[in-house]
Amino acid sequence: MGIKSLYTRIVLTFIGVIVVSLVIASIASTLLFRDTFTHKLENSLLSNGKQIIQTYRSSVGTELVSFMNNVSSISIYAIQLFDASGKPLLEEGTEPVVPGMERIRHVLAGSEARGIENEGRYPMVGLPFEVNGKSYALFVMLKNNEMWMQSNKEVNTEMLTVFLVGSILILAAARFIVKPLLRLRDAAGRMAKGQFDVQIRTNRQDEIGQLNASFNEMALELAQLDRMRREFVANVSHEIQSPLTSISGFAKAMKQKRMSEESRMYYLTIIEEESDRLSRLSHNLLRLSSLQHDRHPVQPVAFRLDEQLRKVVIALELQWSGKEIEVELDLEPVTVQADEDQLSQVWTNLLGNAIKFTPVGGKVHIRAYLDGHSAVVRITDNGIGIPEDQRTDIFKPFHKVDKARDRAVSGNGLGLSIVKQILDKHEGEIRVDGEAGGGSIFTVRLPLRKDL
Template sequence: MAKNLSNSIRAKGTLIAIGILFFSCFVSFSLMTILFLVLYHGDLSISEAHAVFGSFMFVTLILCVALGGSLLFFAIRKISDPIIRISNATKEVAKGDFSIKMDYKSNDEIGVLTQNFNLMTTELGNMEYLRKDFISSVSHEIKTPIASIQGFAEMLQDKELSEENFQAYTNIIIDETKRLSHLSSNMLRLSKLDHQFIPEITKQFSLDEQIRRTIVLLEEKWSKKNLELDIDLEKIVYTGDEALIQQIWLNLIENAIKFSAESGTVFIHARKISNKVIAEIKDQGIGISKIDQGRIFEKFFQVDESHSKEGSGLGLAIVKKIVEIYDGEIDFTSEIGQGTTFVVKLPFRN
């Protein structure tokens, strides 16, 4: 009971008000009674004593109101002071200062409000850091291919340029423009997914056939590295956004191909277990270090800088967001030099 009272500002305020009222009345009545007894020693008749005592009681009431009001004013000021401080701090947050923190410890509602305020400023500060980091990463990713395009375009102005160099430079420019196009497409896709919480389009489709079509789309890449594909796909009918879900397989299989060694094997399996689809994509590539494993779903993070020109670092962030939209899970295991295995679990939806 006492703990519940201490956790409520309303209960504490009520108790303080009752305490102040009792104290004010007690002090006022005691003072006026003592004053009455000091000034009058029984020389008054009963009727005169009643009249004088009535006047004293009126003065006692006024004194009680004045004393109680003064004490209540200071008590309310004490209670409202942290609220005023939170209000002023909120104005500073509105100006963009997310470093501000409130120092007020209590178990009541104001204490909880203060804790939530500090949590809010901490999260806003983290978001601001991520925003600046995102802008920095975007600037870097865009600047690199643009600088490359500019440099080779200037070289093409050389009238004595050989045909071989001309072809090489134009191919580089084409590759860099494709990279820019891929980057902008992924950024737009990820921006849209960040504000999407449910699938926009829902229909039944063959998920195993979708994965096979994705493998065919990437045939040029896995054929170039002479990779063997170990494919084991159960017949699965799934309900969802077909184009959106294909991005999962496209990014994961493309990553497996990218990080696989020449003449390696990529394993692509999918099966139904009770109320979910479990897809497993495994490569025998370079693997991911323990340090990098906690960051692979971050935007623009790339495990191997030597492959940075082959991607934008947004693929896994897109995959994770799509899986979350479908209330699914994505896990992975990886060892350096042994390869990486991604496991996607998608629950069946009505």
């Protein structure tokens, strides 16, 4: 596992934080408590020095230098005795007591001394006293700085314990953090290879749990998009292959020399119809792609919606009159701000579908009215209707209610997809109601806005 891995970086970062924190804490504690500790230790040294002097004075007939050497050898204190000339009188131990001459003179003059620099040893005190009229200076310090070193040892042990325990906990915590991310990485790798059925199970409610949930949602959406892509390719292939097969078959049939003129015209009519079907498919695919990629942005203008609907009805007269369909109009004067050409395509597709799926002698009703801040257009027919379980799918490309794709009903399943794309660009809504076998009701709602 290299330094580039997230696990290693997290561990090193946390260990670095612990080390820096311990160093800062050590420096801060030293700065904050050193003076207090030094003062208490000096008081202890002064008290013990006075006790040594008092013990000597209570020992009648004891020689001074011999007594002080004995005390130095058996106590935890390193001591040195200086006479009035500043000459050391005691044997040098493993911890030599070497105060400066100015300090020695200061003590011999009768004053106590604190805060004595002693080659980094810490700390030392000096006490004056007299014996038989002679002045002496007694300097006391800890051997090997035992109390100080013991205190430092305890502090260092605690810091080392904190570091080791913290490092172990960090290793476990980092693995706990990184493990779900590694699962996400592996899942993303499988998804990159086209396996969109990846789902990560987790009970976590934190940010990583939310990331897992978002990943699962993304995987479902990508799986759906992949399924739609496959269906789209299959549908396009079917829609193209079907007319091409017809054209190829009837073109080969026309090569026969013995064929009546009536049969020839019939075959030519079929070839023409299938060619028109291919042309419409190509046109709709290009239009749908253009809308999806926003190649033709909305160009809003103000126009009368009711007048536009009348023009569309007139343009499709040959279709509804050929099936003897009764078209009823209930149009209130409504002015909208929208792309006129794109909305005309919406009404053409919706009315065309209503006519297509309404039986001969049926009825289509078109109503337009204002509802608050929206313009509403409702197209009702008494045709074959749309099953409720398919109403959310009819706006997908190539979706057809007639699964058998009966050639008697022309169309390639792109009309409603184009309608949905146009209405989305206009921030509009479309809803379908009705019952299978009882007709359909398409309701379009457009916001009344001055700009888009």
